Amino acid sequence: xxxxxxxxxxxxxxxxxxxxxxxxxxxxxxxxxxxxxxxxxxxxxxxxxxxxxxxxxxxxxxxxxxxxxxxxxxxxxxxxxxxxxxxxxxxxxxxxxxxxxxxxxxxxxxxxxxxxxxxxxxxxxxxxxxxxxxxxxxxxxxxxxxxxxxxxxxxxxxxxxx
Numbered sequence: 001x002x003x004x005x006x007x008x009x010x011x012x013x014x015x016x017x018x019x020x021x022x023x024x025x026x027x028x029x030x031x032x033x034x035x036x037x038x039x040x041x042x043x044x045x046x047x048x049x050x051x052x053x054x055x056x057x058x059x060x061x062x063x064x065x066x067x068x069x070x071x072x073x074x075x076x077x078x079x080x081x082x083x084x085x086x087x088x089x090x091x092x093x094x095x096x097x098x099x100x101x102x103x104x105x106x107x108x109x110x111x112x113x114x115x116x117x118x119x120x121x122x123x124x125x126x127x128x129x130x131x132x133x134x135x136x137x138x139x140x141x142x143x144x145x146x147x148x149x150x151x152x153x154x155x156x157x158x159x160x161x162x
Contacts, residue, residue, distance in 0.1 A: 001041040001042060001043045001050075001069070001078055001079070001080050001081070002041065002042055002043075002044070002080070002081045002082075002112050002113050002114045003039070003040065003041040003065075003066075003069075003080050003081065003082050003114060004039075004040060004082070004083060004112055004114040004115065004118070005037045005038065005039045005040070005054075005057050005061075005062070005065075005085075006037065006038050006040070006118040006121075007035050007036075007037055007057070008035065008036055008037070008038055008126075009033070009034050009035030009036060036053055036054070036055060037053070037054050037055065037056060037057050037061065038051060038052075038053055038118075038121075039051065039052045039053075039054055039061070039062070039065040040052075040114055040117060040118075041065075041069050041080060041114070042113060042114050042117055044113055049117075050065075050068060050069045050072055052064070052065050052068055057085065057087060058087050059086075059087045059090040059092050059093055061087070062087040062088060062090075062093065063092075063093060063094065066080070066093075066095070066096060066099055066101075067096060069099065070096030070097075070098050070099050071096075073098065074098065076098065077098050077100070078098055078099045078100070079100050079102055080099055080100065080101050080102065081102050081103075081104050081111075081112065082101055082102070082103060082104065083103070083104055083109065083112060084103055084104070084106050088101060088103070089101075089103065
């Protein structure tokens with residue numbers, strides 16, 4: 001089997017804002033990064049695979065992943081090819097009896113077919129159509145809740161001038 005983990009999530013980007021000439025606005029900005037990691041192992045021989053969503057790319061999560069793989073294939077010996085990530089070779093990692101880890105050469109993601117699975121997921125499953133659908137749901141929610149719009153958009157200087 002070939003194993004790897006991939007990050008999926010979102011990150012907002014602070015944007016420039018308008019300000020009168022000669023002033024520098026003070027704007028609160030919070031950078032939000034939300035990620036989860038999809039761990040996966042595939043067998044090119046028979047197409048079997050194992051996936052697990054975990055919160056981090058660390059030794060603890062990799063341990064949970066290989067324990068899951070070992071349990072699912074408890075009657076088989078598994079040679080698992082992994083990249084050079086630190087969590088794949090940690091001294092704290094306890095290998096199940098039926099798993100042998102073998103490192104791929106450094107800087108060679110093209111040798112790991114699991115990378116192609118990540119491409120497939122990103123291309124075919126995380127489609128822009130779905131993003132548009134979610135965005136449509138969001139704006140319809142806002143349109144149908146004028147009290148929310150009023151509470152968000154009613155700045156004191158606007159209310160006084162109306």
